[in-house]
Amino acid sequence: MERRHFIKQSTLLSIGGLLIPSAFLSACRKETLFEDLNYEGKVLIIGAGAAGLYAAYILKSKGIDFQILEASANYGGRLGKLTGFANFPIDTGAQWLHGKNSIFGDLISKSNTKITLDDSETKYWFNNQLVNSLPQNTAIFEGGELPDISYQDYALQQGLGNEYKYIVENIAGDQGAAASRLSVFGNNQEEENWSSGDEDFKFQETYFDLIDNQIASDVKDKILLNTIVSKVDYTQSEIIITDSNNNLFTADKVIITVPISILKSGDIQFIPALPDEKITAFSKIGMGAGMKVFLKFNNTFFDENIIGGEICAAYADDSIGKIQTDHILLAFVMGDQAEYLTALGSDAAITVALLQELDAMYNGQASASFIASHVQNWTTHPFVKGAYSYSTVGMGDARKIATQSINNKLYFAGEAMNINGHHQTVHGAVETGYREVINILNDIKK
Numbered sequence: 046m047e048r049r050h051f052i053k054q055s056t057l058l059s060i061g062g063l064l065i066p067s068a069f070l071s072a073c074r075k076e077t078l079f080e081d082l083n084y085e086g087k088v089l090i091i092g093a094g095a096a097g098l099y100a101a102y103i104l105k106s107k108g109i110d111f112q113i114l115e116a117s118a119n120y121g122g123r124l125g126k127l128t129g130f131a132n133f134p135i136d137t138g139a140q141w142l143h144g145k146n147s148i149f150g151d152l153i154s155k156s157n158t159k160i161t162l163d164d165s166e167t168k169y170w171f172n173n174q175l176v177n178s179l180p181q182n183t184a185i186f187e188g189g190e191l192p193d194i195s196y197q198d199y200a201l202q203q204g205l206g207n208e209y210k211y212i213v214e215n216i217a218g219d220q221g222a223a224a225s226r227l228s229v230f231g232n233n234q235e236e237e238n239w240s241s242g243d244e245d246f247k248f249q250e251t252y253f254d255l256i257d258n259q260i261a262s263d264v265k266d267k268i269l270l271n272t273i274v275s276k277v278d279y280t281q282s283e284i285i286i287t288d289s290n291n292n293l294f295t296a297d298k299v300i301i302t303v304p305i306s307i308l309k310s311g312d313i314q315f316i317p318a319l320p321d322e323k324i325t326a327f328s329k330i331g332m333g334a335g336m337k338v339f340l341k342f343n344n345t346f347f348d349e350n351i352i353g354g355e356i357c358a359a360y361a362d363d364s365i366g367k368i369q370t371d372h373i374l375l376a377f378v379m380g381d382q383a384e385y386l387t388a389l390g391s392d393a394a395i396t397v398a399l400l401q402e403l404d405a406m407y408n409g410q411a412s413a414s415f416i417a418s419h420v421q422n423w424t425t426h427p428f429v430k431g432a433y434s435y436s437t438v439g440m441g442d443a444r445k446i447a448t449q450s451i452n453n454k455l456y457f458a459g460e461a462m463n464i465n466g467h468h469q470t471v472h473g474a475v476e477t478g479y480r481e482v483i484n485i486l487n488d489i490k491k
């Protein structure tokens with residue numbers, strides 16, 4: 046799947062207000078910075094996804110006392126591994142490494158992690174036919190002067206008629222959004238900062254394994270699972286955190302890494318309330334519905350990528366990059382399509398809807414060769430509530446405001462808090478975990 050096809054311009058990342066080369070970021074990591082610092086305080090991290098785990102990994106390397114509070118029964122957040130469904134491990138969340146020029150580039154080369162370039166071919170479902178190419182150029186959403194209107198409106202304005210509706214939904218869906226909600230200007234502006242490279246890679250094992258083996262292994266003894274944070278009281282110098290069972294935890298600094306959907310929902314009460322400007326900023330950052338459905342068949346009747354379905358705008362052969370024999374097709378469903386399928390109410394109904402669409406594309410072969418399905422609906426996950434953050438129309442600098450720390454006590458990390466154009470990604474989440482530890486260390490030094 047061609048998720049990151051645009052040419053990225055910048056090779057610099059901004060960490061803690063400084064511009065430093067991205068190569069430095071991956072090279073320095075935990076080893077060199079703040080070697081002389083001796084901090085006696087305690088840091089609590091809320092959320093054990095990629096951002097929280099990496100923040101913990103850096104804190105540990107600095108000898109700073111920390112604990113991670115995680116609501117779910119597992120760590121990893123939007124990274125997950127499904128075994129037993131196919132004869133290869135399946136990524137239930139993040140799957141592609143988007144560019145090697147990231148914090149993971151050297152981690153991968155120093156480890157036994159095997160990755161493969163994803164250069165799979167795409168077919169389009171267009172005017173009820175599978176075709177190799179489209180009559181009109183759909184690469185209209187990048188570069189130049191672009192208006193702050195939705196992908197849907199801009200596509201129509203540029204002459205991509207209704208027959209392109211689900212092609213455009215796929216393009217917006219890559220960004221985790223419905224085409225009616227994603228801003229052409231905002232998305233383009235944020236992605237101009239992208240510096241990780243424009244190739245996508247698949248893991249022979251899973252993305253979860255990389256994080257588990259290289260990062261979580263160092264810190265998992267400090268994760269408290271099934272701990273749903275409900276209140277953060279930062280009135281006094283000692284911050285008091287309460288969980289849903291009324292257990293109390295105290296800390297000097299807190300790194301909040303929960304998804305932006307959780308911050309928007311008010312599931313965590315802040316005392317005193319967060320500033321209005323910050324709450325408004327949260328509300329302007331989009332987070333749409335998203336699910337992955339894995340369909341197992343007894344043969345590979347399908348193409349490597351199928352773009353443009355009305356029920357699911359993006360299907361991909363899940364076995365690419367794996368050592369495998371099973372025939373698994375991934376339905377990558379985002380935005381309105383994920384909302385529609387969620388509303389069907391059951392995994393069985395979701396599966397039937399997808400099989401019907403595939404039958405129309407492949408003359409009934411889907412139902413005839415269907416074996417089983419697995420639905421991973423991130424929208425109904427109580428501690429994620431969606432896919433990943435996206436740029437809304439009128440978003441402005443909401444991401445920057447959302448990211449600012451409060452009173453040298455509360456620090457905000459997680460993919461939605463990445464202001465280097467790497468939001469929506471695992472490496473982008475990890476960068477924010479790193480950035481907030483550096484911000485804490487800088488604040489301590491002052």
Ligand SMILES: Cc1cc2nc3c(=O)[nH]c(=O)nc-3n(C[C@H](O)[C@H](O)[C@H](O)COP(=O)(O)OP(=O)(O)OC[C@H]3O[C@@H](n4cnc5c(N)ncnc54)[C@H](O)[C@@H]3O)c2cc1C
Nearest residue numbers: 092094095096116122123139140141274428459460470471
């Ligand atoms: C379907 C899908 C496909 C994706 N594909 C890719 C991909 O191919 N490549 C890529 O780079 N990225 C991909 N992403 C995005 C990537 O998964 C995320 O950007 C990244 O994993 C987010 O990490 P995070 O630490 O910011 O948040 P999360 O992983 O969401 O971690 C936040 C943690 O906070 C916990 N939490 C929430 N509320 C509370 C609470 N009240 N108390 C305590 N803990 C709480 C959650 O349980 C969660 O574990 C995909 C995401 C989805 C959903």
